[in-house]
Amino acid sequence: MTSELVIDVQQKEISIALLEDKNLVEYQNEPRSASFSVGNIYVAKVKKLMPGLNASFVDVGYERDAFLHYLDLGSQFNSYEKYIKQVQSDRKKLYPFAKAMRLPDLKKDGSVQSELQQGQEVLVQIVKEPISTKGPRLTCELSFAGRYLVLIPFDDKVSVSSKIKSGEERARLKQLIHSIKPKNVGVIVRTVAEGKRVAELDTELKVLMKRWEDAIKKVQETQKRPQLVYEETSRVVAMLRDLFNPSYENIYVNDEEVYKEVKHYVTLIAPEKANIVKLYKGTVPIFDNFNVTKQIKSSFGKIVNYKHGAYLIIEHTEALHVVDVNSGNRTRSNNGQEANALDVNLGAADELARQLRLRDMGGIIVVDFIDMSLAEDRQILYERMCKNMQKDRARHNILPLSKFGLMQITRQRVRPAMDVNVEETCPTCFGKGKIKSSILFTDQLENKIDKLVNKIGIKNFYLHVHPYVAAYINQGIFSLKRKWQMKYGFGVHVVSSQKMAFLQYEFYDSKKEFIDMKEESETM
Structure with missing residues (x-):
């Protein structure tokens, strides 16, 4: 399987399409002015305490206050609070992070009133973007993600991704990180760090430490609240950081400035692949040239067709997403209704796994497959869905079909589902129904x-x-x-x-x- 990334940079927005064997599997569209991204860190003010929810609402500058639960304060909340006070006590000289004191862990069964008060300043990070009527979701357990490592201030543990199976490699990475990590920080070693040399990991660790130190400097220097102190890398670079793998054949960009940014990042993380980044200079729109526009128009919307006339109906509600599988005008199989139902359902499982990634659908997804009477066929369908979802980076859980033929899926949700309107408003009559000749x-x-x-x-x-x-x-x-x-x-x-x-x-x-x-x- 080959992967290509196509980046369309427009005056007001940036669109990113990931193609696997020329098929569109991930699509992200973001305004260039977007400021509330997952990973951003703010010095914010507690606006209101909610003892009944054991949570608080915090002002981060968004139109709706952000939500911070007591359990999201993190075990090292007291250490952060003490260090922030030390930093803000002297506006000229920065209190060294290496000298910061680690205080006892926060109690898991405590209450929000005992730790927070109205008007208090807290250092928070966005973990979920605003969705529908809800404001952003926050945490006080800060983390700085890199390609190979994740840095966690005021922690002291070194954890290795569970996807690295070799016991010998896990032990090597743990020992290596313990030997290079500074005091007062914890590190999570990501899957792509497997087999990497100490020099590469040490370089990235220093970059992540610099980001933390820069954020603290901003806390010390600015008095405006709420204040953004650390901004997550651009959408393009952030997606590359999480998605980049050696199978990438090409990355096409139609804007020179973004091209240089992407080229610089790829040169840092994989110098041998720097030549795959290419500047697109054609007159035909970049998405048209790579057949992305047509795939977007056929893949979004309420009805999604797939093989042999079958189709999915996808409905989005406040609480969940509902998917109905229909055989449509499909020709009946000679092997009977059961074989026909299995074939339609397996095709639906393939398309649905792609749709979940493409639309970034999260939360609860309920799928109404065509009824099948044989238990072995239901098991085949369940295993097919699990196999298809292995490519999905988002955390998910799939339940076998219920006796009503419904499959329930939960999928990690950090931003609103991508919903592209593929219907076109008449550009000449604007809905009046009459146009000039x-x-x-x-x-x-x-x-x-x-x-x-x-x-x-x-x-x-x-x-x-x-x-x-x-x-x-x-x-x-x-x-x-x-x-x-x-x-x-x-x-x-x-x-x-x-x-x-x-x-x-x-x-x-x-x-x-x-x-x-x-x-x-x-x-x-």
Whole structure:
């Protein structure tokens, strides 16, 4: 299996697509202005105590207060509090972390009122992004994740990933980390550290320690509360950190700045793979070029088709996700209803495992498979689902089919499920149901081009239109495009974009920045 990463950088958002054997398996879309990411650390203020929940609400600058449970204060909460007070007592000289005192562990059966009070400052980290009506979920057990290691201040343990099975390798890594780790920190060794040399691990440990020290410096220097003191690495780099593996063949990026950032990171973690990072310079949109746009439009939405006419219906609710499996207009198997049901269900298990990763669906997922009477067939389906989910990085648990034919799955949820609206609003009538004559559409485009060139003064630009419209504009030796170029200059470029709806258009300048050419009459 080969993996490719395609990164589409736009003016307002960044989209990341992971392809396995050219099939889309993970997709993330994030506004470039997004500030509430999992892993960010804040100095925040306790807003309200909730003794009944044994929790508190904390102000981290989000419109809804974040939730902090007593058990999420962590065993070393008192050590953090004491050290933060020592740091803030002297604004000029930083109190050395090596001299910080580790206090006794927090009691697990304690109450929130005994540890927190309204207005108190706490150092917190986001573990879940805001979802629906809920604010972010917080913890006071801080951690700094790297490619090979996770650093935990005020801990002293060294843990090794349970996925590293070799007892000899586990012992080697533990001994190695104990010999290089500074005082007052714990370390979790990640699976990808297996077989790595001490120099690589030591380099990353120093980088993680520097991040912790920089965060503490920011706590000392700033007085504004709440205050962001550590920002998780960019979405692109964070995804690379968690996903990167030697099977990656290519990483394509369409923005020079992000390309340099990604290239730098890959050079750090795997110098021999630095040449797989490539800058995409084509005129066709990057997602169209790698067939990502088409896969997004066919994979999202309420109904998802898979093999031989069968399909899934996926509904999202506040509490859970519900999936219904339908055989559709599928031709019946010669082996009877039972064999047909098993075949449809196995196909559904393959597609569902992909959908869970693709949409990042978390929480409780209930799947209504087609009823099967044979216990061995139900076991085959359960084993197939478990095998498919092995590729999923998120923690999950799968229960065998109940007597009603339902399968229950729980999957780790740290951010809202990705829900892409694949339905297109008519760009010309805006829901009114009536449009100008479509034969006049190219005349409308020419008026826009004339205004752009002769009134605004932009002579080099790209016009993005639906592939059918692009084919019409480009047809023939003396095409419309050629006539426009003769009349307005050779800076006129027509780009076929699968993202566009029929009779929709967008203008971009030579720097690929969007030019709004819609008039008031068109947007009413």
